[in-house]
Amino acid sequence: MVRVAERYLEREVKLDVDDAFRVPDLDDLAPPGGVLDTVQLTLDSTYFDTAPRDLLAADVTLRCRSGGLTDTGWQLKLPSGDARTEMRLPRGEGAGVPKELRDLTAGLRRGRGLRQLARIRTERSVYRLSDANGRLLVEVADDRVSATTLGDTAIISTWREIEVELADGGAGLNRTIVKRLREAGAQPSTSSSKLARAVGQLVADRPSPAAAAQGCTVGDLVLAYLLEQRQGLLTGDVDLRDGSDAIHPTRVATRRWRSTLRTFGALFEAERVSALDGELAWYAAVLGAVRDPDVLRTHLRGVIAELPDHVVLGPVANRVEQHLISEREHHRRTLLRALNGRRYYALLDALDSWIADPPFTAAAGEPRARAGKLAAGAQKKLDRQLRVAASHDDVEHVHRARKAAKRARYAFELAAPALATKAAKRRIAKIKVIQDTLGEFQDSVVATETLLRMGIRAGTSPNENGFSYGLLYALEQQRAEAVRRRVLDKLR
Known part of the structure; x- marks a missing residue:
């Protein structure tokens, strides 16, 4: 695990302009007492990537930059919704990519080596709009760019853009400034970054969730959803290596992908579905082994705190805390080993393959309304599982109902662009309530298993007492039954 010194969330709009473009007057946008300053900079950046x-x-x-006001040194930029997360390190004395950044990008590049991909020089005129207290409000950069790609063949290109x-x-x-620039002749950028433009990669060449979701087939909607989940997994990969708390969102991305394979399975080649589902299940289990002790720790901490002092015999809270911390650290080490293993790299390659060439059947070409019908099918399965769970005491039936709730929720998330927006949101919210309720049941089931093991150990250890663990066990059983009854009441 590595720690990068600084993170910065970057929100920017890129616009293409020609040499004749004139930046419109922005002085009138300054608030009372505010100022519009202009700064001239020369930025030199070297970009790194793998051969493929x-x-x-x-x-x-990934770049190393000199000449900026604040954004100099090593920078790793990652997509983050409609923004980008920038991770920074000082330049240092060495010429190569710092080990911290090599470690952070190991999964993205599947362990392949980094090399210089391009050098870009930017002559930048910066318009910085600040308020009366000197607080920066917005920055407009007028960039004249010259780029040289490196490799077997050097490609030199020049252009001008606005950020x-x-x-x-x-x-x-921000919208006001962009509108003014557009009225002056600026156009939406055809590239997502300077590097992408330097190597000839256009926005239109890259599959994106937003673009795919506008398609007219059910396959387009599925691809849009899978693109989002793959990005979630890749972002989670970097965050996990950085030591950030990314277990839960990364695990959810694997669940959403698996749910799509199940609910929308008729749209894919069956053999490919089976192979990928098994590997996603493996990774989800590795993540879950780290996440579950955290959830249980938070839950039991609250339950123990509510017990009267006279029934807490021995250092129960401390024992539970230390046991679950130890369990989490053990599984975290397993996760870190997995993140650098061949099996995990092969999984990421498989996800890339699915995005580049989805193994769709002819059914994926049906109208997008088909997504709503498949989501409705997931809802029917959930309703059926809930009825079974409410009429049986078997824990497994409740667990199946919870999994069915997740699949139904994710199915409606995927199908939402093809449905009435408000109705889809209401359906998703309703299913989430059911999922959360059944999640409480699962928390209690997991808690009883842990408490039973700890109670047995305490009962056979010197100066320990299993009474409090037994009491907690009984309370968790009662809680689980109360949740089951709540589900039953909602079905009546």
Whole structure:
């Protein structure tokens, strides 16, 4: 696990302009007492990637820059919704990529070596709009760029572009400036980054969730959803290596992908579904082994705190805390080993393959309304599982109902663009309530298993007492039964 010194969330709009473009007057946008400053900079950046350009394929850039005001040194830029997360390190004395950044990008590049991909020089005119207190509101950069790609053949290119980077000015100010620039002749950028433009990669060449979701087939909607989940897994990969708390969102991305394979399985080749589902299940289990002790620790901490002092015999809270911390650390080490293993790299390659060439059947070409019908089928399965769970005491039936709730929820998330927006949101929210309720049941089931083991150990250890663990065990059983009854009441 590595720690990068600084993270920065970058929100910017890129626009293409020609040599004759004139930046419109922005002085009138300054608030009372505010100022518009202009700064001239020369930025020199060297970009790094693997030979097959793995980082660029993931919309990630790694560079070393000099000449900026604040953004100098090593920078790793990652997509983050409609923004980008920038991770920074000082330049240092060495010429190569720092070990911290090599470690962070190991999964993205599947362990392949990094090399220089391009050098880019930017002559930048920066318009910085600040308020009366000197707080930066927005920054407009007028860039004249010259780029040289490196490799067997050098490609030299030049262009001009505008970047509008939001600081503390709010989205309204940002929209006003972009509108003014558009009225002056600026156009939406055809590339996602300077590096992408330097190597000839256009926005239109890259599959994106937003673009795919506008398609007219059910396959388009499925691809849009899978693109989002793959990006979630890749972002989670870097965050996990950085030591960030990314277990839960990464695990959810694997669940959403698996749910799509199940609910929308008729759209895919069966053999490919089976192979990928097994590997996603493996990775989800590795992540879950780290996540579950955290959830249980938080839960039991609250339950123990509510017990009267006279029934807490011995250091129960401390024992539970230390046991679960130890369990988590054990599984975390297993996860870190897995993240650098061949099996995990093969899984990421498989996900890339699915995105590049989805193994669709002819059914994927049906109208997008088909997604709503398949989601409705997942809802029917959930309703059936809930009825079974409510009429049986078997824990497994409740567990199946919970899994069915997740699949139904994710199915409606995927199908939402083809459905009435408000109705889809209501359906998703309703299913989430059911999922959360059944999740409480699962928490209690897992808690009883842990408490039973700890109670047995305490009962056979000197100066320990299993009474409090037995009491907690009984309370968790009662809680699980109460949840089951709540489900039953909702079905009546």
